[in-house]
Amino acid sequence: MAEKQRRKPGETRAKLMDAALTLVGKGRHFASLGIREVTRQAGVVPTSFYRHFRNMDDLGLQLVDELGLVLRRMMREARGNVLQADKLIEESVAIFISHAQSNRNFFMFMAQGLAGESRAVQEGIRSEMRFFASELGNDLRRLRLVDHLSDADLDITCDLVVRSVAFSLTDLLGVSGDDDYQVEQIRKRTTRFLQLIFVGAAHWDGKSGI
Amino acid sequence: MAEKQRRKPGETRAKLMDAALTLVGKGRHFASLGIREVTRQAGVVPTSFYRHFRNMDDLGLQLVDELGLVLRRMMREARGNVLQADKLIEESVAIFISHAQSNRNFFMFMAQGLAGESRAVQEGIRSEMRFFASELGNDLRRLRLVDHLSDADLDITCDLVVRSVAFSLTDLLGVSGDDDYQVEQIRKRTTRFLQLIFVGAAHWDGKSGI
DNA sequence: ACCTCTTGTGTACACTTGTTCACTAATGTG
DNA sequence: CACATTAGTGAACAAGTGTACACAAGAGGT
Numbered sequence: 001m002a003e004k005q006r007r008k009p010g011e012t013r014a015k016l017m018d019a020a021l022t023l024v025g026k027g028r029h030f031a032s033l034g035i036r037e038v039t040r041q042a043g044v045v046p047t048s049f050y051r052h053f054r055n056m057d058d059l060g061l062q063l064v065d066e067l068g069l070v071l072r073r074m075m076r077e078a079r080g081n082v083l084q085a086d087k088l089i090e091e092s093v094a095i096f097i098s099h100a101q102s103n104r105n106f107f108m109f110m111a112q113g114l115a116g117e118s119r120a121v122q123e124g125i126r127s128e129m130r131f132f133a134s135e136l137g138n139d140l141r142r143l144r145l146v147d148h149l150s151d152a153d154l155d156i157t158c159d160l161v162v163r164s165v166a167f168s169l170t171d172l173l174g175v176s177g178d179d180d181y182q183v184e185q186i187r188k189r190t191t192r193f194l195q196l197i198f199v200g201a202a203h204w205d206g207k208s209g210i
Numbered sequence: 211m212a213e214k215q216r217r218k219p220g221e222t223r224a225k226l227m228d229a230a231l232t233l234v235g236k237g238r239h240f241a242s243l244g245i246r247e248v249t250r251q252a253g254v255v256p257t258s259f260y261r262h263f264r265n266m267d268d269l270g271l272q273l274v275d276e277l278g279l280v281l282r283r284m285m286r287e288a289r290g291n292v293l294q295a296d297k298l299i300e301e302s303v304a305i306f307i308s309h310a311q312s313n314r315n316f317f318m319f320m321a322q323g324l325a326g327e328s329r330a331v332q333e334g335i336r337s338e339m340r341f342f343a344s345e346l347g348n349d350l351r352r353l354r355l356v357d358h359l360s361d362a363d364l365d366i367t368c369d370l371v372v373r374s375v376a377f378s379l380t381d382l383l384g385v386s387g388d389d390d391y392q393v394e395q396i397r398k399r400t401t402r403f404l405q406l407i408f409v410g411a412a413h414w415d416g417k418s419g420i
Numbered sequence: 421a422c423c424t425c426t427t428g429t430g431t432a433c434a435c436t437t438g439t440t441c442a443c444t445a446a447t448g449t450g
Numbered sequence: 451c452a453c454a455t456t457a458g459t460g461a462a463c464a465a466g467t468g469t470a471c472a473c474a475a476g477a478g479g480t
Contacts, residue, residue, distance in 0.1 A: 012457075029327035031239035036437060044458085050439080051457055111325040114380050115318075117239035122384065160403050163377045164370065170324050174332065193370050200410025222428075246467060255429055260469080262427090 013052040015042040017066065020059055024112065025105035030060060031117035057118045063109055064124035070106050071128055074099045075135055085143060089198065093191045096165060097183065100172055111169045129166060133158040149201060157201045164193045223262040225252040227273055234322065235315035240270060241327035267328045273319055274334035280316050281338055284309045285345055295353060299404045306375060307397050310382055321379045339376060343368040359411060367411045374403045 019042035024030050033056060039046045053059045074095065082091045100107045113125045137158045140146045146154055168190040175182040229252035234240050243266060249256045263269045284305065292301045310317045323335045347368045350356045356364055378400040385392040 027327065027329070029239065029241035029325075032241040032327060034437065035439090045460070046438080047440085047460085048458060055438095108325075115239075115321040115325060115383075117237065117242060119237070119384075122380075126384075156399065156402050156406065159399075160374065160406060163403075164373065167373045167377055170332075173325075174329075174336075189366065189369075192366050193373075196367065196370060196407060196410040196414060198410070199413050200406040200408070203409050203413045204406060244467065245469090256467095257430085257469080257471095258428055265468090 010052075012042070012044055012048055015044060016049060016052060017059065017063055018042070020063065021105035021109060024109050030056075030109060030112050057120060060113070060116075060118050060121040061124060063106075064113070064121055064128070067106055067110055067125070068128050068131075070099070070103050071132060075132070079139065085145065088143075088145075089194045090191050093165070093187055093194065097172065097187050097190075100169060101177060101183070104173065104177060107169055108173050111166070111173060114166070129162050130159075133162040136161060146201065149204065150206070153201070153204055153206065157197065157204075160197055161194055164197065165190060168193075220262075222252070222254055222258055225254060226259060226262060227269065227276065228252070230269055230273065231315035231319060234319050240266075240319060240322050267330060270323070270326075270328050270331040271334060273316075274323070274331055274338065277316055277320055277335070278338050278341075280309070280313050281342060285342070289349065295355065298353075298355075299408065300401055303375070303397055303401045303404065307382065307393065307400075310379060311387060311393070314383065314387060317379055318383050321376070321383055324376070339372050340369075343372040346371060356411065359414065360416075363411070363414055363416070367407060367414075370407055371404055374407065375400060378403075 016038055019038050020030065020033060023033055023037065023041055035049050035056060036046050038056075038059070039049050053062070077099075078092050078095045081095060082088050084091075110125055110128075113121045116122055133155070137154050140154065140158070146157070149157065168186060171186045171189075172183065175186070177183075226248055229248050230240065230243060233243055233248065233251055245259050245266060246256050248266075248269070249259050263272070287309070288302050288305045291305060292298050294301075320335055320338075323331045326332055343365070347364050350364065350368070356367070359367065378396060381396045381399075382393065385396070387393075
């Protein structure tokens with residue numbers, strides 16, 4: 001009859017966060033999840049929830065923090081694995097797609113949170129994206145690929161890149177995940193987006209052509 | 211004691227859709243709305259809901275249809291008001307911002323729906339965006355601004371434009387709406403995004419520079 | 421003027437929800 | 451080892467939920 005088992009500290013906490021992500025992965029929207037539903041999915045009694053979170057928004061915020069870790073891991077892998085500068089975009093997008101696939105639930109949560117109910121979660125995800133964009137800017141500077149761009153223009157460029165990739169998330173999460181053909185299409189399309197943006201950046205002179 | 215009043219056919223239907231949008235405008239997420247909540251906001255008895263919609267998803271789908279009308283109105287205005295080709299981007303973005311402001315709730319619903327709970331609503335909004343992109347492509351062709359682009363490349367470009375603008379929605383809806391300074395910042399930034407994309411398109415040769 | 425269909429109302433019911441409370445087993449520190 | 455703290459459990463409750471049903475008022479066609 002479900003004895004107590006407190007094996008490791010914070011195990012239930014992790015189970016709850018996992019449960020929320022699992023439900024999101026099943027197509028539910030985070031904003032529509034309830035405490036009881038999450039605890040049920042986690043196989044835990046409802047009252048346990050309050051030992052770790054004040055409410056669902058709180059859980060959301062802690063998920064954002066973990067999302068930050070996932071994104072940082074992804075950045076690290078991209079930095080380590082992108083060897084040739086001429087395939088930078090292609091390989092980066094591939095790494096992104098691969099991470100989005102293996103952390104599907106996390107990225108689904110991210111896509112939802114951008115227009116979610118909790119202002120705090122929204123701001124948190126937005127802030128992660130800003131960080132991501134600024135790191136991208138640093139990398140491009142270091143590789144001396146954008147010497148002709150002002151800081152402000154580089155900022156715009158990286159922001160646009162990150163947004164485009166983030167938007168591709170909604171494409172990616174819309175297809176079934178093991179539909180290799182569709183995933184490949186999305187990968188190609190996203191790659192082209194970024195190439196288009198970087199061609200624009202390469203020819204940018206501070207004024208518009210149109 | 212709340213007599214029957216069926217003045218016009220479909221009045222309650224409109225009240226219910228308005229109520230849902232109002233709640234969304236107040237910061238609620240569509241996925242978290244309930245039937246009773248919506249009817250309460252509409253000042254209507256819960257059972258009336260079923261006279262017009264099968265469930266909340268159904269209401270969402272019908273909202274998407276109306277959203278289509280809003281978008282078409284916006285396109286028409288853009289086509290009529292963009293006079294000088296050299297200010298095409300700037301003026302189009304301005305019109306977009308203005309429409310997004312005056313139909314705030316609708317666009318909020320759109321931003322939410324992109325990563326929403328109902329797959330059908332998601333697909334509906336996505337389809338509206340595709341239509342928008344294709345119309346944009348037609349216009350650019352007609353104005354002979356993209357003669358050097360293949361159909362496929364034009365398609366990519368317009369898609370990227372529409373996505374960037376749509377993403378700006380989440381910026382726009384995050385600020386208070388009468389915060390003119392912030393709105394102006396978003397307008398400028400979105401304009402720059404599009405300019406960057408079009409510079410890229412102007413110099414696009416089917417291969418990437420990076 | 422009649423009848424029929426549509427639309428809105430009130431009541432009812434079985435469930436689900438968030439949250440509180442008192443209780444208990446495991447844990448780590450002295 | 452003793453003890454305080456932490457993290458789990460179960461029962462309880464008031465409030466809210468989706469949905470079904472029977473009924474009534476107005477609209478529209480004949």
